[in-house]
Amino acid sequence: MMVRLSSQQLMEMEHKYGAHNYHPLEVVISRAEGIWVEDPEGRRYMDMLSAYSAVNQGHRHPRIIKALKDQADLLTLTSRAFFNDRWPLFAKKMSELTGKEMILPMNTGAEAVETAIKTMRKWGYLVKGVEKDKAEIIVFLDNFHGRTVTIVSFSVDPVARDNYGPYTPGFVVVPYDDLDAVKKAVNSNTVGILVEPIQGEAGVAVPSEGFLKGLEKIARENNVLLAMDEIQTGFCRTGKTFAFQHEGVDPDIIIMGKALGGGVFPVSAIAADKDVLGVFEPGSHGSTFGGNPLACAVAMEAIDVLVDEKMSERAEELGAYFMDGLKAIKSPKVRHVRGKGLLIGVVLEESAGKARKYTTALKERGLLCKETHDWIIRFAPPLVITREEIDRALEIIRGVLG
Numbered sequence: 001m002m003v004r005l006s007s008q009q010l011m012e013m014e015h016k017y018g019a020h021n022y023h024p025l026e027v028v029i030s031r032a033e034g035i036w037v038e039d040p041e042g043r044r045y046m047d048m049l050s051a052y053s054a055v056n057q058g059h060r061h062p063r064i065i066k067a068l069k070d071q072a073d074l075l076t077l078t079s080r081a082f083f084n085d086r087w088p089l090f091a092k093k094m095s096e097l098t099g100k101e102m103i104l105p106m107n108t109g110a111e112a113v114e115t116a117i118k119t120m121r122k123w124g125y126l127v128k129g130v131e132k133d134k135a136e137i138i139v140f141l142d143n144f145h146g147r148t149v150t151i152v153s154f155s156v157d158p159v160a161r162d163n164y165g166p167y168t169p170g171f172v173v174v175p176y177d178d179l180d181a182v183k184k185a186v187n188s189n190t191v192g193i194l195v196e197p198i199q200g201e202a203g204v205a206v207p208s209e210g211f212l213k214g215l216e217k218i219a220r221e222n223n224v225l226l227a228m229d230e231i232q233t234g235f236c237r238t239g240k241t242f243a244f245q246h247e248g249v250d251p252d253i254i255i256m257g258k259a260l261g262g263g264v265f266p267v268s269a270i271a272a273d274k275d276v277l278g279v280f281e282p283g284s285h286g287s288t289f290g291g292n293p294l295a296c297a298v299a300m301e302a303i304d305v306l307v308d309e310k311m312s313e314r315a316e317e318l319g320a321y322f323m324d325g326l327k328a329i330k331s332p333k334v335r336h337v338r339g340k341g342l343l344i345g346v347v348l349e350e351s352a353g354k355a356r357k358y359t360t361a362l363k364e365r366g367l368l369c370k371e372t373h374d375w376i377i378r379f380a381p382p383l384v385i386t387r388e389e390i391d392r393a394l395e396i397i398r399g400v401l402g
Contacts, residue, residue, distance in 0.1 A: 035384060037368065059263060061262060080287075101273045102273065104119075105291035108257060109145075115255075116229075117194070139195075172185045172190075176199060183218060193225070200378070206339065228255065252273070318386075342381060346378075346379070365400065366396065
């Protein structure tokens, strides 16, 4: 029999037994459906974070849950030591979705980023002919691509980076949204450019129009691979299937995760053509759980839900409506509102104080979101949100920020 504990008891238990590597808002979620979540005491909240854009399809979407249960009754894991009957179908669907010839499956977003880094380096040595151990990848200030040792090696966030050295070499950090800096950084050892089309953890930093297209031009002119990290921005979040599509860019590598698992299961992958992903041979990279049947079944249904329910169109239309409503809040606390689709950041004035007190106040009124850095509030609700629910959210936000 399941013992029912209170929110306070659960938070105290986590604090006692769990490592303190997160600083969550003081709310415990025990049930969820659509955009709504509930705590053990039965209090309901609007989820305006979507697990950092991993729940684009809404909590416990019935079609995705059914796919999970149906597959769990048949087969869950084989490893890649054998073929299974789901991974080929998933690979084909992902190839058709991305327009790329090959897919390499992993589990978490950070694993997919690591896979892209390995791909660019291996391609650099085997195809471009860069001298051994000299490959360089250009990355950007205020980036966030995960928390592995290699990834934090090119982070500029001291909380994420400090005391994890020695760091992995081979990365050149330049300012975001600065094509001149990228041009100056490129040299004969450059094998790749790794970029977020919108920097989510940096506070929903949207680059100038033409920046991504400019990166593509630099990459083509210098025989360099362009890798787009769409883990947070992909799968309809910004009003397109992928955020790079707003500028008509064709990256060499697409990095995917989060919403690919439908808010149900960790699934990630990278997509590229054969002349890029063809550098791998058996044994050179892999994952026991990558491409497992359960993940593949969930991800295929997650993609179908996004397409069938026109989530890109919803994000574009409702994102504009939500952003207009936020911009209409005239408050000395708010500097400006920025974003694309249903990925929105409200940047506070320094005089307003830290964002944490506002996310806490919003929580007390029944709306869950999260600060990023100390002065930005991020809103990223599930894409199934309705106009009426946005109106309700705006009323709560006005009450706190207005």
